[in-house]
Amino acid sequence: MTQLVLVLDATIVNVALPKAQIEFGMTDAERQWVVTAYVLAFGALLLLGGRLADVWGRRRSFLTGMIGFGAASIWGGLSHTSVELISARGFQGAFAALLAPAALSMLTVTFTSGKERARAFAVFGIAAGSAATIGMALGGVLTEFVGWRWCLLVNIVFAVLGVLGALAFMKESKANDHHGIDVWGAIVVTLGFAGLVYGLTLAQSGWASIGTVSFLALGVVLVAVFVVIESKTRYPLLPLRVLRNRTRAGAFIVQAVVGAVYIGSTMFLAFHLQTVLGFSPLVAGVASLPMAVTTMALASLATRQFERFGARYVMAAGLLIAAGGMFYLTQLTVDGSYWAQVFPGLLLIGIGLAFVIVPVQNVGLAGVPWSDAGAASGVVGSSMQLGGSIALAVFMTLFVETGGGYGRGSVAGYAAVYLAAGIVLVAGAILSALLVRRAPDAGSSEWDGENAVDWNQRSSSTEASASSKW
Template sequence: MSSNYSRLRRAIALTTILTAQLMLTMDFLIVLVALPKIQTELGFTPAGLSWVPNAFALAFGGLLLAGGRLGDIYGQVKAFKIGIAVFVAASLMGGIAGTPFLLILARVLQGAGAALAGPSVLALITTMARDETERNQGLSLFISISSVGASVGLILGGALTDLLSWRWSLLINVPIGAVVLILIGRLVKETEPKPARLDIAGALTATLGSVVLVYAFISAAEHGWTAASTILSFAISAALLVSFFRIEKWAAEPLLDLSLLHSRPRVGGLIVMAIIVGMHFSMLFLIVQYLQQVLGFAPLIAGLAYLPLTATVFTVSPSMPRLIVRFGPRPLLALGGVLVALSFVGFAVLGGNSAYFPAVFVPLVMHAIGVALVFTPGTVAIMEGVPAEHAGAASGLLQMDQQVGGALGLAIIAAVYAGSSVPGQFTVGLGTAFAVAAVISLLATLVAIRTVRPKAPSIGTEVPKPQAAHF
């Protein structure tokens, strides 16, 4: 009886943790379908609207390394509970926000909570497992939950926006998070704290530098590239990011081990990943508005319209390990960048009379194949040759690269669109924005060719991660 009870207790604990992971994974995408409604109700500008997804991504990516370190220092359960509590409170704040400022502030706090709770999810799954079989089962469930987060987030966000209000795409986190908080403290034992110093200066300069850089691009769209606010923002961002690397170089216990950046192929992989994820974020941001504002799709239908994207990635991704062994990551990354660029060429000709099939569907599937060719090979290129003792740091660096790169890419393309758009005519400016996205995507191909090794690396260095949720 007691053995059955223990098994049931572990199953409930694992379900609780995975539910939290699904909630955190969905949060970037669940508001995406609601963006047109949010813009109408709160009065966002076209460029300012990009802060709704970006505020979360920047806070999450910028604070991710610090969140992981805090879990090690003070205990993973404590970090998880505090992170979820902050996330839930911020979700409530965002759900009742009446101004753009309050919603953006809530999204920042959501990202901060996710950065604290997110790294503890994998740690708790690992420590709860009694043997390697349970550990592998837990990791497999973690990857599956993270992957379906894309589809679930878009569909659930569309359904809530259609049937209730866009506010419920945030408020839904409150009851779910409350149940997670109640159960986790009763079911999971605290991990052993590992006293260490927290690199606060590094965390602040990295996060603030990224935020100010994104703000600089948005300021350029709204006030012009030569405006004092734009120039000052770029200068402050550069100073903060340079300070971050100087701090990490001399810190006794840095957030980022700069030795990880001594590898040319790894740096190349990080650049390629950041570019493609950034262009992917920008596609999601603009196409969801096109589907609703031009094609007249309801929010739920707009969410369902992305299913070919997710289905294609899931279909193509399983073949990636074999292709990496045969060809190495470099040609796959290069081809992925070309396909993503070609998809933007297709999106660039969308107009007021275009139909979902084939005008949106075909570029969407091409885009999906491209990002599938980048994600797994890019992960392998980044993780190849990482010593075991630095695997966690490299994993955190990869996740931070994707979140911050995604936010920056979205800010750039949103700024280009806002600078060439006409109020009340959504399709004006789309061609320019997608043309720029195509050129930037080709840059990823050039970086891959110049930096990533041609030979096939060991697949054993690949580390599973939840970033597929964005696809």
């Protein structure tokens, strides 16, 4: 539920923005900041949120994040000015950065091996993979029938359920061998990610502008400085051992590709349905659902194939199928029908991504030490957010450069975006095949060098001694 609402919130507000802009008299720049404020705070603070979950306690971080997210949603839903709305979205993103890694790391340390772990991560992945399109549909329904403010206020329901569920079922867990936070690392990486994400939002209006180049360069330099800090500090915010494993690194790259597809290209689907085909927001939201429904319907099959064949070839095949769906969408025309030109492509994308999102987070967190679960979960979230931000900036530039606009003459721009998205998916499939190794039991083992090591043995040795090597 947590993963669903956090990803859903990145898209549900998009449907409400036109009416919110009219009510508050927002400029186009202010309207964009309603989206940017959430993504910027979320992406910049994810690594810090993940480490706080490890050190402070995952259940405590989850509760704090859920309560804060609900409160920020109420503020945004009841806001009276554009400044209030943008500020509330920023606070939503900040609390989401605490909430997301706490939820994922809790899953990691609760389901430690076997088919149970594979199925738990399948449910989690399906929630993440379907949330973007569900957000568009739910946003259309709420905006149409009860008002745009309920696109924010609906989070109250999720927050209450989340808090009650955590109090009733979650047990506290944290890294007992870590007693500090890398403050300088936290400051540097937060500013670095903020620079990258903000620079990418500026890139949508010009890659060569001074602002774009300056913020991107600043972000790259600060991330490099962060890596140096992490290699020397006693209690790193992100232990570099999390990234050294080739299979895990491959999973993080695939996660970034998934973010590029969901965050970077779904917005253009909404544009095409509304500006070219003339659908209302409600109908456009419902028309985007086949992708999510197909992904959810195939979750069980994808889980069985993952358990049988391992992640390497299942993810590569899924990415190629999804790429086929993107390539299919390149043949959109102004007078084409939804059922002939859009629906088949959405089905292919939904089928393909079912076989990617089921194993990718499981693989990315397989064998991660108990004490690093939150930090690794932060990397998973950061990969998706940065992948989506980069893709959104690149796709928007491509859309504009190929003659895309906001009317019926924008079809060429959409075709260029879907072609680029398909190429990204093919590249992800190649990297998945090259980097991800297959362990004897992908659900229960750690890829440590060439050998798979049983998680439970590792976990026991870690709890027994803080000096255990991974």
